[in-house]
Amino acid sequence: MRLVNVSYSYRRRAPTVLRGVEMALAPGDVAEVVGANGAGKSTLLRLMAGLARPTAGTISGRPAVVGFAPDRFPAEQPFTVTAYLTHQARIRRARFEPWIDRLGMAPLMNERLRDLSKGSAHKVGLVQALMAEPGLLVLDEPFAGLDADTRAELPAIVTEVAGRGGMVVVSDHQGGLRGLPSVRRWAVLDGEVKESTASPPPVTAAPPADVVVTVPADEVPAFMARMRGDGYQARELDRA
């Protein structure tokens, strides 16, 4: 897939978010896109996925099947997880079931999308992106809010998609793919996108911090479930 001289602005007189972007991805490439908040990573990913059209320039060679997991899954929908994924699977002529155990989603299947924690909603977004075996898999901040088991599983999933010839593009603040042997890395800065050949900085984990939150007693179970669903090691101190 090739991006040639791609520029983008959201509206006609709005500032140009990306300009003169040149990128080429080959089957099996895994690309990490980094940059500060607001740099244009999500915009670039949406262009690559075909969800937005370049204001100028061309994108060619996009695989027929694209999987896209947004940074914020639009969970304000009345369906249960099962109903939503069944519908998506029918449209894509795909199966979602193999992903359910793998992403630890069995307990969520009868929940309504709007009741899911952020991390759980994110998993639904991942499944709908993965189920059709995409030739291009685009994941916007996939590690945000995921529990430890799913975080650990994601690099293996990315490797599998790339291993069968898919291209994978991931924006990632958290260095979640740094352990993979050959990740290409692009940085978005001042509207320009440059491939970096320097080795990425080591991932420095923030020291774990204990935070005590006071919650009304009747809200404790739901609060604990939500925190755990978002990947925190939540512990109940006292119910009094």
Ligand SMILES: Nc1ncnc2c1ncn2[C@@H]1O[C@H](COP(=O)(O)OP(=O)(O)OP(=O)(O)O)[C@@H](O)[C@H]1O
């Ligand atoms: N729908 C929109 N309409 C107008 N401007 C937008 C829209 N979405 C994003 N922008 C602007 O485009 C620029 C790039 O935003 P984008 O979301 O691509 O950045 P990002 O690098 O993904 O940021 P973050 O790390 O915070 O997710 C920002 O200035 C943002 O305000």
